[in-house]
Amino acid sequence: xxxxxxxxxxxxxxxxxxxxxxxxxxxxxxxxxxxxxxxxxxxxxxxxxxxxxxxxxxxxxxxxxxxxxxxxxxxxxxxxxxxxxxxxxxxxxxxxxxxxxxxxxxxxxxxxxxxxxxxxxxxxxxxxxxxxxxxxxxxxxxxxxxxxxxxxxxxxxxxxxxxxxxxxxxxxxxxxxxxxxxxxxxxxxxxxxxxxxxxxxxxxxxxxxxxxxxxxxxxxxxxxxxxxxxxxxxxxxxxxxxxxxxxxxxxxxxxxxxxxxxxxxxxxxxxxxxxxxxxxxxxxxxxxxxxxxxxxxxxxxxxxxxxxxxxxxxxxxxxxxxxxxx
DNA sequence: GAATTGCGGACAACTCTTGT
DNA sequence: ACAAGAGTTGTCCGCAATTC
Numbered sequence: 001x002x003x004x005x006x007x008x009x010x011x012x013x014x015x016x017x018x019x020x021x022x023x024x025x026x027x028x029x030x031x032x033x034x035x036x037x038x039x040x041x042x043x044x045x046x047x048x049x050x051x052x053x054x055x056x057x058x059x060x061x062x063x064x065x066x067x068x069x070x071x072x073x074x075x076x077x078x079x080x081x082x083x084x085x086x087x088x089x090x091x092x093x094x095x096x097x098x099x100x101x102x103x104x105x106x107x108x109x110x111x112x113x114x115x116x117x118x119x120x121x122x123x124x125x126x127x128x129x130x131x132x133x134x135x136x137x138x139x140x141x142x143x144x145x146x147x148x149x150x151x152x153x154x155x156x157x158x159x160x161x162x163x164x165x166x167x168x169x170x171x172x173x174x175x176x177x178x179x180x181x182x183x184x185x186x187x188x189x190x191x192x193x194x195x196x197x198x199x200x201x202x203x204x205x206x207x208x209x210x211x212x213x214x215x216x217x218x219x220x221x222x223x224x225x226x227x228x229x230x231x232x233x234x235x236x237x238x239x240x241x242x243x244x245x246x247x248x249x250x251x252x253x254x255x256x257x258x259x260x261x262x263x264x265x266x267x268x269x270x271x272x273x274x275x276x277x278x279x280x281x282x283x284x285x286x287x288x289x290x291x292x293x294x295x296x297x298x299x300x301x302x303x304x305x306x307x308x309x310x311x312x313x314x315x316x317x318x319x320x321x322x323x324x325x326x
Numbered sequence: 327g328a329a330t331t332g333c334g335g336a337c338a339a340c341t342c343t344t345g346t
Numbered sequence: 347a348c349a350a351g352a353g354t355t356g357t358c359c360g361c362a363a364t365t366c
Contacts, residue, residue, distance in 0.1 A: 158329055179359050184330070195358080330365070335358105342353075 133183045136162045
């Protein structure tokens with residue numbers, strides 16, 4: 001077989017893989033080339049890639065990519081959900097292995113709370129890193145502009161490189177990397193404030209929304225300190241929030257659990273609505289009168305026993321106090 | 327060849343509808 | 347009244363094509 005025919009076969013194989021991968025999972029052209037038998041040094045060849053694209057396009061039109069449900073990972077009970085559940089790479093792998101919708105598996109309360117807290121922390125961290133990337137790239141763009149104005153040449157660091165650098169720096173703590181695509185868009189549009197949440201804007205003004213978050217946070221923290229309302233804290237809060245929504249004039253808000261869930265997501269890293277504050281509960285227990293009294297009695301005995309102080313008879317306490325140091 | 331951009335799917339947050 | 351699913355809409359971001 002001639003080398004040309006061999007190479008044609010590889011192009012056809014890669015094109016077929018690329019086409020088939022569109023049906024259930026996304027495969028990059030490089031991956032298709034690897035599977036088709038191309039060597040590592042051939043993977044960067046643009047001409048070959050173009051030939052593969054042409055071959056793919058000349059094949060019959062692939063079926064429309066089916067809608068896939070979110071990747072759901074089964075988590076053993078009583079264990080927090082694993083980190084990295086939402087990594088984009090993982091999503092694609094799940095699609096490739098199971099294109100049909102997997103049956104949903106409910107998380108336990110503890111897993112769900114753990115997941116919410118983890119998500120909120122990740123959101124904050126990602127926001128900070130994203131802002132840093134935007135600032136860095138903007139600085140590079142400004143430098144380039146200034147250099148051009150002076151008639152000089154300046155090769156700016158690319159958004160891609162900046163993101164690679166930051167993602168590498170934070171790879172141990174960041175589940176989902178930041179994308180240079182988004183950094184470029186934000187800087188070009190002059191957007192400040194970092195990543196915005198997806199979806200339409202809510203109807204509640206920002207200051208009111210923050211006030212609601214603070215109110216729920218305070219209420220939850222106080223309840224947790226009592227450590228007595230574990231079982232009904234969440235539903236109780238939903239009912240109270242609904243009552244507030246219904247009683248106030250302003251934006252047309254409908255009562256329901258959705259608003260509460262939104263607030264819960266936003267404050268999840270600061271409180272945990274599913275558990276009593278055991279540490280606070282213990283602290284409260286320690287700080288009772290009898291405990292403090294016991295500590296001081298023991299401390300008094302220690303001081304007298306080791307000769308740091310002298311015990312005063314009870315009838316002289318009013319005049320000299322309970323202990324005399326010296 | 328590296329960097330950027332257009333396209334489109336995925337996703338998230340919302341509203342609306344329907345069933346209980 | 348409430349829960350759950352469907353539908354809608356705006357944003358994010360991966361891929362491939364295009365530009366520099």
